[in-house]
Amino acid sequence: MPRFPTIVPVVAVALMDGEGAVLMQQRPAHKHHGGLWEFPGGKVEAGERLEEALIREIGEELGIALAHDALVPFSFASASDQPHVVMLYTCLRWQGEPQALDAQAIAWFPPERLAGLAMPPLDVPLAAALHKAAKRAN
Numbered sequence: 001m002p003r004f005p006t007i008v009p010v011v012a013v014a015l016m017d018g019e020g021a022v023l024m025q026q027r028p029a030h031k032h033h034g035g036l037w038e039f040p041g042g043k044v045e046a047g048e049r050l051e052e053a054l055i056r057e058i059g060e061e062l063g064i065a066l067a068h069d070a071l072v073p074f075s076f077a078s079a080s081d082q083p084h085v086v087m088l089y090t091c092l093r094w095q096g097e098p099q100a101l102d103a104q105a106i107a108w109f110p111p112e113r114l115a116g117l118a119m120p121p122l123d124v125p126l127a128a129a130l131h132k133a134a135k136r137a138n
């Protein structure tokens, strides 16, 4: 019987500003997927709850405190050739001003511009779903 690879859970967030723009970060050049734009986040550590991991990662990467009750599960993405499962939340409320503490750069993009970014493969369907949801909301 075929066996599935062990899953590596990754949590990420689409922070949205008052105009619906989404914050993306550019991965450091020396890392896997270097230079690509991704949703801020990272791997869930053993024993961590998903939201707890996300709040920790975002504190480390952007220096902001996400409001726990503002984290809304949005979608997830996986592929047969990699163990990562990216679980994306949306969030409209946080404390502090996002800074690129880990990434090469951070920037806000209207949802319709996400598809034009160079992204890791798992982010492509997530970005498309965000764009679709934004269109439905308008």
Ligand SMILES: Nc1nc2c([nH]c(=O)n2[C@@H]2O[C@H](COP(=O)(O)OP(=O)(O)OP(=O)(O)O)[C@@H](O)[C@H]2O)c(=O)[nH]1
Pocket (backbone or CB within 6 Å): 010, 011, 012, 031, 032, 033, 038, 039, 040, 041, 042, 043, 084, 086, 120, 121, 122, 123
């Ligand atoms: N944070 C984040 N990671 C993503 C996204 N999409 C995606 O495929 N990933 C992958 O999920 C993993 C997250 O790992 P991480 O951010 O905690 O740690 P890392 O950069 O050191 O990863 P690495 O060990 O693969 O180099 C990376 O392999 C990354 O490429 C995304 O939108 N956000």
